[in-house]
Amino acid sequence: MGLGAYFRLARAGFVLAREGALSIADNDALPPVMKAGVRFGRLFERGEVRRSGNVERLTRALYRLGPTYVKLGQTLATRPDIVGPAAAADLAVLQDSMEPFDPALVPGLLHEALGTRAAELTEFSPPIAAASIAQVHHARLADGTKVAVKILRPGIRQRFAADIESQYAGARLAETFVPKLRRLRPVDVVATLDRSARIELDLRLEAASISEFTDNIKDDTGFVIPRVLWDYTSDTVLTTTWVEGIPIRDNAALDAAGVDRKALAKNLLQAFLRHTVRDGFFHADLHPGNLFADPRTGDVIAVDFGIMGRITRRERRFLAEILYGFIARNYRLIAERHFEIGYVPRSQSIDEFALALRAIGEPQHGRRVSEISMSKVLGQLFATTELFEMQTRPELILLQKSMVLVEGVARALDPELDIWTISEPIVGDWVRRSAGPLGRLEDLRDHFDTAVATLGRLPAVVSKAEAALDDYERDKHAPGRRFNRFMILTGFWLGLVVLLTALWRLLGF
Template sequence: MGLAATFRLLRAGFILAREGALSVIDPKALPPVMKTGVRLGRLLERRSVKKRGPVENLRHALYALGPTYVKIGQTLATRPDIVGADVAAHLALLQDKMEPFDFALVPGLLSEALHERAADLTEISPPIAAASIAQVHRAVLMTDGLRKDVAVKILRPGIKARFRADLEAQYAGAALAERWAPGLRRLRPTDVVKTLDRSARLELDLRLEAASISEMAENIKEDDGFIIPEVSWDHTAETVLTTSWVDGIPIRDVEAIDAAGLDRKELARILLQSFLRHAVRDGFFHADMHQGNLFADRHGKGIIAVDFGIMGRITRKERRFLADILYGFITRDYRMIAQRHFDIGYVPRHQSVDDFALALRSIGEPLQGRTATDISMAKVLGQLFATTELFDMQTRPELVLLQKSMVLVEGVSRMLDPQLNIWTVAEPVVGDFVRREAGPIGRIEDLRDHANVALDTIGRLPGLVTRAEAALDDYDTEKRSPQRKTTRRLLIAAFWLLALIAAALIVQTFR
């Protein structure tokens, strides 16, 4: 571990201790060396942190450490299996509210990224939103004499180098934790850092965000109620993203929504059903739908979403699994839910389907007939993780981000309509998908998938045959050589020698 990485780790540890973040750790679960470290670290806490809760302290510490650590918090919010459902729910509230960088740098950054196209962007406003990776400005795009209001997202100067340095320190810290605290290996700290690393690499290229907007626009072009901005590709680069300006009421401003005469119950329905439609039908969904990224259209056309830096994707197999699970909870068919876990291979075959169904009933029955106000999704997720762990089900990384996103969407929906019944609103979307998959169209798509696999296999056969013939030619040539006979004798002798040694060990064992 280099000197710079060591210094960054020490600095991070000091800030975490000073801000009281170590209070979220249960010392009983730690080895003696780490217990001592946590106790010593808590001696550095500032007096003011005593007034806040442990998770609130952690959030303040992450903000103090800067953008990379805010991203760590957001990543851990997707891993309730590691930090616990309660901590994950609190970390999900981390919204990238950072100090903006110097506005005087903006013209130079635009010119560097867009070259002569930068001149098309005029009347650039001061930053209207500043996050850990980038900030957003309002501007006017002048093309062919036409004015168009746009949003311009610009990466922070030096953010890539900052992330690389911080990630180097985090990799080093994760390696130390795995080496000196074996009990933490099951939490896979290095894998957590790798997840953050991959997420950061994707978010640090704004062309990929533009591509996500484009793909989602294709998916929802026939849908009503869910609005996303349009990309100006001529004014988009690795460090700059330009989209159409969307004018809406912040979803958190309930009073303004009411004053505009908008139907909050309808907005809640649109939001929840749109998210489920994107996940279940398309397998591609906005994975950061917190209140800061959502607006209500002023003209009553529905929900507006922005910031597509974090997207989720699940395969058709996982979409069918998800739909079956949700539909099973809606219809109270717990044995079907349990069977689907076994069918897809998430729960080992040696477990009991009936026992698993009984455990799922203990989760699902308390939800029936309840409104969103009565349901704590953090508690439900915590119980679900505990139950699946009891039945040897490993956490599915492809579903964790989806589960975290569902919690965010339900939270916003609950704010808009406290009486919302999540399951009743979900049934039209999930039920239609389940019925479609079970019907002729679903069967045809299954046959198409199998046919594609078969055709792909057939297409590779000539190459496999060619390689097999070459291997046989080599074998025949080697077989005819004197050296081949010698090698064969040596292998046979080695085999019998190992067999004799094994027999001797067995005899010795049972004496």
């Protein structure tokens, strides 16, 4: 990693501090080490920001810094409860209203990506949405079908690579000089975001995600996505059927069209939970620029599937039982699941952790979301994770980010939203099902598959053991060789017996 990565990191920190990025959070809710960092960073703020608290130039700063910083701004735009209404409104521009690239480049990019098929896209419009990664155009096929054509920004892969390199540099510095942050595994977190970005930058993989997502929700109602047109799709161009709706952030237009915003918020939150806990495959970039409402049906319409999240059945159960624990106010259950999945070290006390969770959860019950300060809740959560030496789970980073996004969008639609009541039908049903006979059978099937796979590898293990023993045979006249051979054979077969016994118990026999 070159010095350029550290230079870009330092420049980004300076620009963000100067434009007021450190002034938009509630500093009182932060732990001491972060408070000190914020105070130092704010020394570089422009005088105008310090006097007025106005951070209108932050959006332009994020755009100049690169696409990964834009993604950060998109997330913050959904959380006026954390950054304040004015900053959130300003950052909302980053969701789909950024400066488009030179329109003269479009024909060449299309021809390079699609060859002669590019000519079949007619009535090509100027950009109707421009974001950090790509921009979208309206077009028609020869048969008159309306389509949406997404084109990657020229040079975006190089910009992402530079951004990610500087973030790796920052993560390594954090692990080296701030030992308390090591439990958050910043390098692993950046690696997770890196993999996600690489997938997002190949539009064929986005097309495959849409295809899989379509299969998952084919029997659902209330959540609609476009269909992929594979003949007009490549690694830099994605063509889908056209979907039409009202931007979900436009409350005035939704009200004018008679859309029930409370029902829309409920539909969005329940759909996300369904995709997550039922399918383990979810849209991980549900900012308002990617969401629309069908005024005729009240359905949620989602677009832009470049960032998708996937979690295993074990992680789905963890998520569902954690949410259900908060719904049922069963903090002991939440604590036990954190220990089981390895979030909290075994050296900690389950009872004390359950007590800390109660201190976080109880004040939120019975409150409307408009009455909850998420910045204070997040600060309390961070302090709790530090107290109990909790480790970050990189595989859940996208899920955690997505939950913040979805809850922020739902909160904007319905300030009176009761998250727990809305979540219970989805989460509760899944928990009850997974704990019932059918869930037990699925667990048994998973254990059986693991056992079969392990047994299938045994012949290879035996062959390698025999090969190792043959090597020893060449030294059979060496002193103590017979004893060594006996010990090796005994150890191997003893290990095999232990393995088979463990598999037997795993299957529940």
